[in-house]
Amino acid sequence: MKIEVKNLTKHFGNFVALENIDLDIVEGELLALLGPSGSGKTTLLRMIAGLETVDETDSGEILFNGIDVGTKNIGERDIGFVFQHYALFRHMTVFENIAFGLRVKPKKQRLSNKEIEEKVTKLLKLIQLDGFASRFPWQLSGGQRQRVALARALAVEPKVLLLDEPFGALDAKVRTDLRRWLKELQEELGITTILVTHDQEEALEVANRIVVISKGKIEQIGTPQEVFHNPKNEFVINFLGNVNLFHERKDDGSEDKYLIRPHELEIVSFDDNESILKARVKYIQLAGSFVKVELTHINDEKRVVLVELSHYEFNDKNLKIGDIVGVRARKLRSFEAGAGI
C-alpha cells in the first residue's frame, strides 16, 4: 500500500500538534518517524490509522493508494497495529491471541477452523515461537509477548503495519535482537510499515527512510545515510548523535559555526600544523566498540570536546588523562545561521 499525507495540520484545542505535514510512504518500505517526546509522531501515526480525525479546525488529507481515507474508520483501513504496551488477552493462550482477529471476522469472510489453525501455526513459526501455542501471556518474556502481538497484527493480513515504540519497554539486548528480527521479517513480507521511535539508533538500523520530526514539523526526510551524514540543519545533526560545536571568528567580525561528530575528529600531537585546537584529555572511556575521549579546551575548561577513536588508533597514541594534545578535523560541516548546510 502506498500512503500519501498531504498538507496535514492537526490541532488539539489551540495547540498545533502537526503543521503542514507532506509525506509519501512508498509501497513496501519501512519508514521510521523519529523525534523527541511530544514532537507529534504518535499523533501522525494515529491519524494514518484513523484513530484521530481531521477536525473542522484542521486541514489536509491522507490517501491510501490514491484514495482519500478521511471518512473511513480504523476497521476499514486494513491496518495492523502494535503498541509499546500491547495488551494481549490474559485469559487466552498464545494460539488464541493470534487467532483472535480471524475468529471475529464476519461469517462470510471467516476461515474454517482448520484454515485458522494452519495460519496460526505458520505465524508461530514466523515469530519463532512454535511450541509456545498453549502458553498464556504471563508465561512469556516481554520480547516474546511483543512477537505474539506482531503475529496477532499480521494474522488478518493488513496492507499496512503501524508500530508505536513496539520495543520501548524491553531491555537493550532484547531490543537490539528484536529490531534486527523485525527488519528481516518486514523485508520478507514486503508490508508497508511505519515505526514510531525516539531512539535514533533504532531508526538508523531498521528504516529504509527516516522522517525527523520536531514540534509538529518535518525537519528532514531521507535514508539513514542521508540524515546521518548530510543533516539538513542543526536540529537533525544534534538529534542524531553527539556533536561538537566550534566557532571561528572571521576577519569581518562574523562567526562561522562548525558541527563535527566525535568520530570525525582525530587526536594529534599538540604542535600539529592542522590541529584546530589544543586540548587536555579529561576522561577516557574504554568500554564499548569505540574509545570515547573527553577533552577540554586548553584555555577554557568549560569547552568540552568529544572524540571517538577505534581501539587500534587509541592504543597507537598511548593517551593518558592530563595529556595535552591537538585535535584535527577529518571533516568540517559548516552551518550558516538558520540556512542549513
Ligand SMILES: Nc1ncnc2c1ncn2[C@@H]1O[C@H](COP(=O)(O)OP(=O)(O)OP(=O)(O)O)[C@@H](O)[C@H]1O
Ligand atoms: N488528545 C490530545 N489532547 C491534547 N493534546 C494532545 C493529545 N494528544 C497529543 N497531544 C499533544 O500533542 C503533542 C504531540 O503528542 P504525540 O503523542 O504525538 O507526541 P510523540 O512525538 O508521539 O511523543 P512521545 O514520544 O512522548 O510519545 C504533545 O504535546 C501532546 O501533549
